[in-house]
């Protein structure tokens with residue numbers, strides 16, 4: 101009898117641990133942006149949701165005169181398909197609607213955020229669209245607020261947005277819509293002529309998480325030397341992921357609210373001398389790709405086709421390859437593993453990838469997911 105009770109007690113304990121684990125908030129955000137312009141080659145059904153807890157539909161625009169979301173016919177075709185597909189998958193992922201992006205006008209966001217009536221129209225539109233198409237939240241990708249005025253308006257927007265989402269959740273008796281934002285790699289624009297810092301108090305209080313874009317540190321705008329576009333450490337400058345993430349933490353954003361960006365693409369140069377091929381080697385311009393940008397699967401193909409030499413640089417935590425005068429800087433599975441270990445050690449909320457469909461057979465996304473799950 102006593103032995104049976106012990107077995108029962110053991111089972112109850114195991115089961116309650118399991119239930120507690122299963123019902124608590126997801127302990128990690130494994131994010132991925134899905135470019136809707138690639139819908140025909142990479143439809144939502146092809147996304148392996150075991151590697152992603154949060155998927156972002158990229159992007160929907162904001163109308164510059166009405167400040168409502170602009171839903172194109174392509175968006176109308178894919179948004180519901182995206183949300184229902186990722187919700188029905190095993191395991192399911194959350195679906196967020198991402199607004200703006202690198203090609204959207206920052207002025208539209210600026211004009212919206214500065215005016216109370218425009219903010220109200222915008223917020224109402226985000227609720228209407230998110231609910232209509234079945235999204236779990238909205239992700240703001242304003243690249244970038246240009247000055248202190250934009251930053252303080254952004255704080256007001258976050259506050260009003262959160263209040264509106266809470267009110268809507270109470271009225272509709274549905275889970276509150278999430279608020280996230282893709283942000284600069286550092287908490288302030290310390291390299292720019294117009295110094296300005298993100299409104300960290302508003303982020304801490306009203307935003308579920310922010311996603312620093314930890315890439316594009318070097319590229320075609322610096323044609324005379326090779327550069328590691330997403331390096332973790334740089335002993336000679338503050339343009340690095342470790343500095344950027346630390347700046348957010350130092351500014352007061354809890355690590356749990358930081359979701360670190362990882363690129364699924366690289367940047368290329370033409371070497372001046374094929375025998376001088378380190379990071380920072382003299383270059384004469386951009387290398388292969390679209391203005392010196394190659395997607396990760398293209399890099400794997402390029403390396404194989406050109407018998408390129410690949411190097412992992414442990415000091416910076418970055419990978420590069422060279423073949424003749426071609427030089428490619430990117431992340432392979434080893435540098436991704438080091439970066440995800442860094443994110444875990446700093447107790448960040450997780451990581452995200454830009455962008456789905458750029459990986460080679462999901463190699464890097466799988467490596468990141470496995471690394472985060474590993475027991476230490």
Ligand SMILES: *[C@@H]1O[C@H](CO)[C@@H](O)[C@H](O)[C@H]1NC(C)=O
Pocket residue numbers: 163164165166170
């Ligand atoms: C923005 O909205 C206005 C008024 O509804 C419309 O005329 C215009 O075409 C829209 N712009 C875009 C880019 O959709």
Ligand SMILES: *[C@@H]1O[C@H](CO)[C@@H](O)[C@H](O)[C@H]1NC(C)=O
Pocket residue numbers: 143180181184185
């Ligand atoms: C999504 O679209 C695909 C066509 O690409 C279709 O096969 C699938 O059934 C759709 N899924 C949902 C949930 O609408």
Ligand SMILES: *[C@@H]1O[C@H](CO)[C@@H](O)[C@H](O)[C@H]1NC(C)=O
Pocket residue numbers: 215216217218
């Ligand atoms: C705010 O925008 C509305 C309509 O977009 C306009 O009528 C109003 O004058 C603006 N308010 C200010 C203070 O600029």
Ligand SMILES: *[C@@H]1O[C@H](CO)[C@@H](O)[C@H](O)[C@H]1NC(C)=O
Pocket residue numbers: 336337338
């Ligand atoms: C990096 O930033 C710190 C302060 O955050 C500053 O003290 C230091 O001088 C900066 N280093 C470089 C190389 O700019």
Ligand SMILES: *[C@@H]1O[C@H](CO)[C@@H](O)[C@H](O)[C@H]1NC(C)=O
Pocket residue numbers: 407408409
């Ligand atoms: C590829 O490069 C390696 C050195 O990096 C060399 O040993 C090998 O012969 C090359 N193979 C071909 C097919 O060119």
Ligand SMILES: *[C@@H]1O[C@H](CO)[C@@H](O)[C@H](O)[C@H]1NC(C)=O
Pocket residue numbers: 410411412419432433434435
């Ligand atoms: C990443 O690149 C380095 C240098 O070629 C290599 O040693 C390492 O095995 C690569 N990582 C993986 C997981 O393939």
